[in-house]
Amino acid sequence: MCSGQRGDVKQILAEFGTPENLKDPRIRSLLFHLLRQWSLQQDHERDTAFLEDLHTRCNLAISGLVELHRTKNSSLGMAAHDLRNPLISIRGLAEILLSGAAGELSQGQREYLSIISSTSNGMLGLVNDLLDVSLMERGHMTLHRVMGSMKDLVEERIQVYSVIAGEKDIRLSARCDPIQDFLLDPVRLGQVMDNLLSNAVKFSPPGSLVNVFLEKEGNSARFTVVDRGAGIPPEDLERIFHEFQKSRTRPTAGEKSTGLGLAIARKIVEAHGGQISAHNGPREGAVFSFHIPFSQPV
Numbered sequence: 056m057c058s059g060q061r062g063d064v065k066q067i068l069a070e071f072g073t074p075e076n077l078k079d080p081r082i083r084s085l086l087f088h089l090l091r092q093w094s095l096q097q098d099h100e101r102d103t104a105f106l107e108d109l110h111t112r113c114n115l116a117i118s119g120l121v122e123l124h125r126t127k128n129s130s131l132g133m134a135a136h137d138l139r140n141p142l143i144s145i146r147g148l149a150e151i152l153l154s155g156a157a158g159e160l161s162q163g164q165r166e167y168l169s170i171i172s173s174t175s176n177g178m179l180g181l182v183n184d185l186l187d188v189s190l191m192e193r194g195h196m197t198l199h200r201v202m203g204s205m206k207d208l209v210e211e212r213i214q215v216y217s218v219i220a221g222e223k224d225i226r227l228s229a230r231c232d233p234i235q236d237f238l239l240d241p242v243r244l245g246q247v248m249d250n251l252l253s254n255a256v257k258f259s260p261p262g263s264l265v266n267v268f269l270e271k272e273g274n275s276a277r278f279t280v281v282d283r284g285a286g287i288p289p290e291d292l293e294r295i296f297h298e299f300q301k302s303r304t305r306p307t308a309g310e311k312s313t314g315l316g317l318a319i320a321r322k323i324v325e326a327h328g329g330q331i332s333a334h335n336g337p338r339e340g341a342v343f344s345f346h347i348p349f350s351q352p353v
């Protein structure tokens with residue numbers, strides 16, 4: 056209430072609150088009612104000022120966090136970018152040495168070089184993932200879409216992953232419906248399939264079966280991977296699509312697990328106008344599935 060109104064209330068009280076008037080119960084109740092309204096109004100003003108202050112502080116905190124997030128992303132991107140070239144050199148040099156181009160190697164030297172080669176390869180994969188996350192977070196992911204066959208893409212990936220799954224005695228079985236060609240980024244969608252297939256193999260027990268389906272669903276193509284592993288705790292089904300988020304399900308043969316693959320997959324699928332999701336199978340195992348519409352926003 057502004058001071059003018061407060062003055063009005065005081066004036067009214069002084070004018071009408073005489074001992075004589077206060078004897079009249081109707082005037083007493085009227086003045087009491089006026090005082091009560093005035094005090095309520097003051098509480099309301101205090102609350103409004105408090106809420107406005109809170110709102111300003113929240114906004115400041117949010118802009119601080121957004122700025123921090125942006126700085127984190129660009130530092131992450133720069134670090135990943137700067138690590139990439141030296142890692143490529145280390146891996147390349149190890150491979151040249153392993154090929155014998157620089158002279159004969161002893162058994163021991165060969166073993167050490169193989170470790171250097173596979174470790175630098177793994178690190179390069181991680182650095183590439185970090186670079187992807189940083190680019191996507193800053194909205195810098197560009198799709199290179201061409202008319203292509205999702206079926207060919209799936210069959211190609213199944214061929215590669217059958218070999219990897221075979222090492223854990225896991226069998227991949229695929230059923231692909233014929234699907235019309237449509238605009239897609241084969242490299243990026245291949246990356247999504249790689250992560251879903253590698254997860255299915257990583258989190259499945261040796262000797263189990265993984266089913267892969269490619270189906271036409273209305274005006275879109277749906278890719279699904281069903282495994283017989285431990286599945287995903289229901290409370291983690293959403294969370295695992297965010298960066299560095301892992302559930303308590305652990306790889307069955309000590310494979311590496313960074314928690315970046317699904318976050319990258321989600322961004323790629325969404326950039327294609329589709330959606331990715333996970334649920335648990337009716338009896339056991341996880342079911343991961345994404346769909347891509349045939350006609351997508353540019």
Ligand SMILES: Nc1ncnc2c1ncn2[C@@H]1O[C@H](COP(=O)(O)OP(=O)(O)OP(=O)(O)O)[C@@H](O)[C@H]1O
Nearest residue numbers: 254258286295301302304312313314315316317341
């Ligand atoms: N098929 C699956 N069965 C059970 N849990 C899974 C499965 N796929 C993913 N998860 C859970 O979701 C988490 C996130 O998966 P995501 O692919 O993002 O990361 P990751 O496989 O651990 O590492 P990477 O970055 O190498 O992909 C995993 O750590 C795992 O806990």
Ligand SMILES: [Mg+2]
Nearest residue numbers: 250254316317
């Ligand atoms: Mg993964």
